[in-house]
Amino acid sequence: MHSPDLTSVGIVAPQTARFDQPIVLRSGATLPGYELVYETYGALNADKSNAVLVCHALSGNHHVAGYYSEQDKRPGWWDNMIGPGKPIDTERFFVIGLNNLGGCHGSTGPSSIDPSTGKPYGAAFPVVTVDDWVETQARLADLLGIRQFAAIVGGSLGGMQVLQWSITYPERLRHALVIAAAPKLTAQNIAFNDVARQAILTDPDFHGGDFYAHGVTPKRGLRLARMLGHITYLSDDVMGSKFGRLLRSGAFQYSYDVEFEIESYLRYQGDKFAESFDANTYLLMTKALDYFDPTHHQEDSSLSLALKPASAKFLVIAFTTDWRFAPDRSREIVKALLDNERDVAYAEITSSHGHDAFLMLEPHYHDLVRAYMQRVAREGQP
Amino acid sequence: MSTVSRSDFETIAQWIPSGAKVLDLGCGDGSLLRYLQDTRGAKGYGVEIADEKILACIQNGVNVIQTDLESGLSGFETHSFDFVVLSQTLQAMKHTEVIVREMLRVGRQAIVTFPNFGFWQHRLQVFGGHMPVSSDLPYQWYDTPNIHLCTLKDFEAFCATHGVRILERIVMHRGAAVQALPNLLGSLAVYRLERLE
Numbered sequence: 252m253h254s255p256d257l258t259s260v261g262i263v264a265p266q267t268a269r270f271d272q273p274i275v276l277r278s279g280a281t282l283p284g285y286e287l288v289y290e291t292y293g294a295l296n297a298d299k300s301n302a303v304l305v306c307h308a309l310s311g312n313h314h315v316a317g318y319y320s321e322q323d324k325r326p327g328w329w330d331n332m333i334g335p336g337k338p339i340d341t342e343r344f345f346v347i348g349l350n351n352l353g354g355c356h357g358s359t360g361p362s363s364i365d366p367s368t369g370k371p372y373g374a375a376f377p378v379v380t381v382d383d384w385v386e387t388q389a390r391l392a393d394l395l396g397i398r399q400f401a402a403i404v405g406g407s408l409g410g411m412q413v414l415q416w417s418i419t420y421p422e423r424l425r426h427a428l429v430i431a432a433a434p435k436l437t438a439q440n441i442a443f444n445d446v447a448r449q450a451i452l453t454d455p456d457f458h459g460g461d462f463y464a465h466g467v468t469p470k471r472g473l474r475l476a477r478m479l480g481h482i483t484y485l486s487d488d489v490m491g492s493k494f495g496r497l498l499r500s501g502a503f504q505y506s507y508d509v510e511f512e513i514e515s516y517l518r519y520q521g522d523k524f525a526e527s528f529d530a531n532t533y534l535l536m537t538k539a540l541d542y543f544d545p546t547h548h549q550e551d552s553s554l555s556l557a558l559k560p561a562s563a564k565f566l567v568i569a570f571t572t573d574w575r576f577a578p579d580r581s582r583e584i585v586k587a588l589l590d591n592e593r594d595v596a597y598a599e600i601t602s603s604h605g606h607d608a609f610l611m612l613e614p615h616y617h618d619l620v621r622a623y624m625q626r627v628a629r630e631g632q633p
Numbered sequence: 634m635s636t637v638s639r640s641d642f643e644t645i646a647q648w649i650p651s652g653a654k655v656l657d658l659g660c661g662d663g664s665l666l667r668y669l670q671d672t673r674g675a676k677g678y679g680v681e682i683a684d685e686k687i688l689a690c691i692q693n694g695v696n697v698i699q700t701d702l703e704s705g706l707s708g709f710e711t712h713s714f715d716f717v718v719l720s721q722t723l724q725a726m727k728h729t730e731v732i733v734r735e736m737l738r739v740g741r742q743a744i745v746t747f748p749n750f751g752f753w754q755h756r757l758q759v760f761g762g763h764m765p766v767s768s769d770l771p772y773q774w775y776d777t778p779n780i781h782l783c784t785l786k787d788f789e790a791f792c793a794t795h796g797v798r799i800l801e802r803i804v805m806h807r808g809a810a811v812q813a814l815p816n817l818l819g820s821l822a823v824y825r826l827e828r829l830e
Contacts, residue, residue: 598684598699622688
């Protein structure tokens with residue numbers, strides 16, 4: 252028997268939604284149809300007012316909470332946040348996680364079969380943007396009969412989707428939880444993404460994106476991309492305290508093999524990721540990050556102007572040692588919300604875990620989200 | 634410091650017209666903002682540094698921005714608030730001049746409250762050879778956060794030399810207004826200020 256973890260949503264199963272209405276993407280490309288894979292936890296109430304959408308980050312997916320079987324050891328990626336009695340309480344809320352369009356965990360993406368050719372899309376899969384994700388997520392909400400979300404929640408690239416939701420469909424969410432995010436990437440951030448993409452694009456096994464036909468995957472490139480990304484998600488502090496200069500064998504070998512523990516750790520993380528993630532999806536996700544800029548069409552690139560349509564109440568959270576999406580970037584969001592006299596609470600969580608802190612069980616962080624979600628629940632009962 | 638019943642709240646509230654936009658610096662658990670929201674329909678934001686108070690504000694359902702006041706109010710536009718309130722915090726600030734200047738930049742008016750060091754009980758204790766400890770100054774000299782204590786006279790002299798106009802002053806003791814000899818008989822000072830153009 253499965254151990255009775257009372258704070259877990261338990262055994263879950265993904266579902267698939269099929270959309271046959273074509274979607275014109277921001278790039279101008281059209282997808283005639285697509286599928287989105289999603290999971291739900293908790294129960295939708297009678298007036299469908301208690302739905303919470305969770306938007307995932309670069310490498311996330313629809314498996315947000317719970318287990319797939321009695322034997323499954325790894326729960327969904329945000330299981331510490333979502334479940335009965337957890338900060339996002341599935342006894343009050345109907346929580347939806349989905350795999351974004353272009354993903355590699357079941358939703359239509361570069362590794363899916365293109366019905367017009369009978370082969371994987373590969374390089375032919377169009378670039379997808381945050382706007383496009385919001386559009387497809389809105390269609391999923393329509394399908395589930397959800398007119399308005401109680402809250403939309405996301406960290407990192409997920410937080411960007413929440414911001415975009417609040418601009419594109421202000422009337423469709425009451426609360427926006429934007430965690431460890433930024434209103435747009437800096438040049439440094441885009442630079443990191445480009446090095447990651449170059450690692451993949453220059454891998455001889457990439458074959459211009461059509462590696463599926465060659466029976467190979469560009470693992471070396473994907474592995475490097477992940478190793479680089481992983482460094483930027485951690486803080487110097489946490490790397491120092493976890494690994495420092497520890498050596499695997501205790502002494503210098505004067506060679507180029509794995510010697511330092513940090514090398515071993517990064518390679519392991521890179522290998523694990525390269526086994527399970529699609530290189531084209533990685534390219535696509537990093538591009539979506541780079542392109543995201545709600546001020547793109549605004550004069551003076553004014554975020555205040557861009558956020559003018561937003562009517563949701565906001566909780567914005569940043570982490571002190573997050574240098575990839577630093578607190579100052581969250582403050583830009585807060586400032587723009589203040590300029591528009593929107594309701595906003597901003598918390599800066601002291602954490603040593605860098606960008607990854609948003610996924611960690613940091614008690615104060617979880618207390619804040621819990622308190623905020625209790626308010627969301629209160630305000631949902633008129 | 635008690636919260637909801639704090640005697641300066643009502644005094645502050647009577648100065649806030651309904652629907653005003655208020656920024657409360659060092660807002661604690663947000664009870665003043667909650668009070669102004671409930672009684673005045675104010676649009677309020679708080680600024681706090683302490684983690685547990687940010688949590689309390691969220692529990693109280695008030696807007697709060699986690700910021701260190703000592704670094705100024707650069708995240709707020711000039712004249713973006715009707716009132717900026719600094720309630721019983723001035724005496725604990727390192728950069729007194731900066732915060733008063735910033736309050737009068739961001740707000741059209743500022744409301745400042747602080748414990749009066751010139752209150753007779755405080756004077757008596759100093760006269761007796763000790764740093765004062767009272768219900769308004771509840772700390773010992775070695776654990777007090779208060780580093781810039783002042784009397785009414787001191788504060789008014791500060792205003793005169795710093796381009797600050799005093800619009801109104803209410804001096805209180807135990808929740809009641811003090812009329813005679815305020816610098817001696819009042820333990821709490823409440824000022825409404827604006828910038829001298």
